[in-house]
Amino acid sequence: MKKILCILTAVLVMLSCCGCSSEKTMSRTLFVFDTVLTLTLYGDDETSLETAADEIEKTVREIHNCASAHDPKNQLYMLNVSAYGNDVKISDTLFEIIEQGLYYCELTDGAFDITLGKIIGEWAIGSPSAKIPDSSFIEKYSGFEGWKHVVLNHENKTVRFEDERIRLDLGGVAKGYAAEKAKEILGKHSITKAMLDFGGNIVAVGRKNAEKTWTVGVKNPSGNDMAAAVGCENTAIVTSGNYERYSEIDGARYHHILDPFTGRPSDSGVASATVIYGNSAAADCLSTAVFVLGAEKGMALIESIDGAEAVFIDANGNITLSSGAEKITEIL
Amino acid sequence: MSKKAIVVSAAVIVLISVVLAAAALMLTSAETDGLACVYSDGKKLYAIDLDTVSEPYSLTVESAYGTNTISVEQGRICVSEADCPDGTCVKTGWISDGIIPIICLPHRLEIKIEKQTEFDGVAQ
Numbered sequence: 405m406k407k408i409l410c411i412l413t414a415v416l417v418m419l420s421c422c423g424c425s426s427e428k429t430m431s432r433t434l435f436v437f438d439t440v441l442t443l444t445l446y447g448d449d450e451t452s453l454e455t456a457a458d459e460i461e462k463t464v465r466e467i468h469n470c471a472s473a474h475d476p477k478n479q480l481y482m483l484n485v486s487a488y489g490n491d492v493k494i495s496d497t498l499f500e501i502i503e504q505g506l507y508y509c510e511l512t513d514g515a516f517d518i519t520l521g522k523i524i525g526e527w528a529i530g531s532p533s534a535k536i537p538d539s540s541f542i543e544k545y546s547g548f549e550g551w552k553h554v555v556l557n558h559e560n561k562t563v564r565f566e567d568e569r570i571r572l573d574l575g576g577v578a579k580g581y582a583a584e585k586a587k588e589i590l591g592k593h594s595i596t597k598a599m600l601d602f603g604g605n606i607v608a609v610g611r612k613n614a615e616k617t618w619t620v621g622v623k624n625p626s627g628n629d630m631a632a633a634v635g636c637e638n639t640a641i642v643t644s645g646n647y648e649r650y651s652e653i654d655g656a657r658y659h660h661i662l663d664p665f666t667g668r669p670s671d672s673g674v675a676s677a678t679v680i681y682g683n684s685a686a687a688d689c690l691s692t693a694v695f696v697l698g699a700e701k702g703m704a705l706i707e708s709i710d711g712a713e714a715v716f717i718d719a720n721g722n723i724t725l726s727s728g729a730e731k732i733t734e735i736l
Numbered sequence: 737m738s739k740k741a742i743v744v745s746a747a748v749i750v751l752i753s754v755v756l757a758a759a760a761l762m763l764t765s766a767e768t769d770g771l772a773c774v775y776s777d778g779k780k781l782y783a784i785d786l787d788t789v790s791e792p793y794s795l796t797v798e799s800a801y802g803t804n805t806i807s808v809e810q811g812r813i814c815v816s817e818a819d820c821p822d823g824t825c826v827k828t829g830w831i832s833d834g835i836i837p838i839i840c841l842p843h844r845l846e847i848k849i850e851k852q853t854e855f856d857g858v859a860q
Contacts, residue, residue: 433778435844440837532822604860612856621835621855628836630855643859678859 432457436468437579439603445590446597456593460586467585470498471578473521473571483563484521484571491555491562499561502554505577508689509551512705516693517664519550521571529660529669534651536658537667545569546667580642580688583607587684604643607684608636617732622715625675631717635732640684644691645676663696672698678715679706680729686712699724770851772813772831774806777844786811786832786849801843813847815840 427446430453434441443460445453470479479498486492494502505518523545526537553567583602590598590609598609599618608618617637621630625647634641646659646669663670677695681687690712694702699716706714706726713729723735774782776799787810794816795806804825805817812832815825818840825840835858837848 433775433846435777435841438841440839440841440846599857601857604858606857606859608857618856619854620857620859623835623858623860628833630835630858633855634859641857641859645860648860 428453430454430457432461434461434464436464437472437582437603439579440601441603442599442601443586444599444601445595447593447595452593453595456589456595459589459593463585463589464582467497467501467578467582470495471501471574471581473573480572480574487563488565488568488570491557491560491564493560493562496561499556499563501574501578501581502563502572503556503558504581504685505572505574505689506551506554506556508577508686508693512690512693512697514547514549514551514664515696515705516576516689517549517551518572518574518577519554519570520545520662520664521573522569523667524573524575524662525571527658527660527662527669529651529658530649531651534653534658536653542667547665549664576692577685577689579603579605580640580683580685583640583684583688602684604648605684605688606636606641608639608641611637622678622717622733623676624721625717625719626721630736631721632715632723632736633734634678634680634715634729636680639680639682640687641678641680642684642687642691643676643678644695646670646695647675661692661695665696670696672696672702673718674698674702674716675719675721676717677702678717680713680715680732681709682711770849772808772847772849775846775848777801783850784808784813786813797843797845799843799845804840804843804845806847813849814838815845815847818843 426448428450430445432443443457445456447453472478473480473484475481479494483492483494508516509518526541528534548569550567550570553570555564555566579602583600583605586600587607587609596610600607606620612618617635620634620636620641622632622634624631625645644661649660650657658669661670674695677691679687679691694705694714703726706712714726715729715733716724725733770787772784772786773780776797789808789810792809797804802819804815807814807816812830814830815838818825820840820842825838828838831838831849834849834851834853837846839846
């Protein structure tokens with residue numbers, strides 16, 4: 405009899421915990437990096453969630469301010485106009501973003517390249533001034549491997565360009581870097597459950613609950629529905645797609661991801677490349693790189709990186725999964 | 737109290753607890769189910785239950801960044817006019833599900849349908 409009573413009491417306690425969970429949810433929307441960032445944080449202490457969100461907002465805005473190349477007040481702008489032939493001292497944050505970007509330029513053998521600012525600006529895809537640059541201009545920048553000619557001085561935190569064509573564009577790494585910093589701030593506040601959406605770059609912190617991982621949809625490149633659902637836990641999931649930003653010029657459609665080897669929008673046959681990886685900055689860089697490399701070479705790169713997974717979707721909607729992604733992905 | 741009576745009482749308490757827990761869950765999830773939420777610079781201005789819209793109407797959101805006119809019909813919502821430079825929000829057209837939001841970056845306006853879906857996030 406005592407045993408039965410003990411079991412019933414335990415069940416009651418569990419049910420009361422479920423019904424009156426102390427978990428609070430805090431959601432905040434920010435307009436940074438020319439996109440919408442949504443932070444959804446979970447925890448028992450509302451004040452701690454608010455404080456963490458405040459810190460994330462401040463950090464993310466600081467990162468945006470130093471890594472945006474368009475505003476003459478920003479450090480990156482100053483660096484771009486003065487670093488050819490000169491050692492220019494920059495902040496630790498900007499130095500770290502450039503350092504991480506260059507690491508992935510090297511790892512991907514230039515398929516991801518942070519030095520294409522000049523030609524990206526010339527194409528201006530997604531803006532009202534989008535145009536096809538002169539072929540001589542494209543020729544000048546195709547395959548110029550600017551990333552091999554950026555010199556970092558780790559001691560003095562200076563950067564020098566050894567090629568006058570170099571203009572850094574950190575759009576492919578800064579958002580991922582900021583999301584990684586946001587994750588660090590959550591850790592500092594002992595927040596173990598969160599969903600960070602940095603304009604479609606997702607960081608899933610912890611699990612949805614004890615039974616379920618987070619479910620992240622991979623958008624169908626040619627529609628408004630989902631092509632796949634990925635079960636995520638403590639990971640970043642980032643997609644590069646030809647549908648994200650594009651311009652129509654003389655009746656033809658040009659998307660914004662330039663192939664560093666040709667100086668033109670990538671034509672690898674991939675419509676979207678999604679990378680799942682623990683580090684958000686890395687996932688950001690790798691998704692661009694494998695989009696440019698195409699499904700075959702891109703998959704080979706992903707399979708060579710421990711813990712990295714990928715979902716490729718081609719123009720016909722065919723989906724290819726890396727070996728680890730097969731275990732966590734449902735094709736819809 | 738006999739042993740049988742104790743067991744029956746305990747079973748009744750468990751049953752009531754299950755019913756109460758289920759009711760609590762339903763109440764909390766109903767709060768954001770199917771609402772079109774309009775945010776200006778991150779602040780929620782409106783939460784519209786699109787299923788209960790009987791006649792089409794318009795809303796105007798004015799902020800320091802500019803003006804957007806929002807059209808609301810049963811089951812759907814769109815930005816019908818805006819004085820932003822790119823007009824992306826107007827081009828997005830009507831939305832009726834929680835997958836794609838309407839975003840006007842120049843005006844820092846976002847409209848999204850907050851519906852309980854099977855997805856916690858969308859990589860795009």
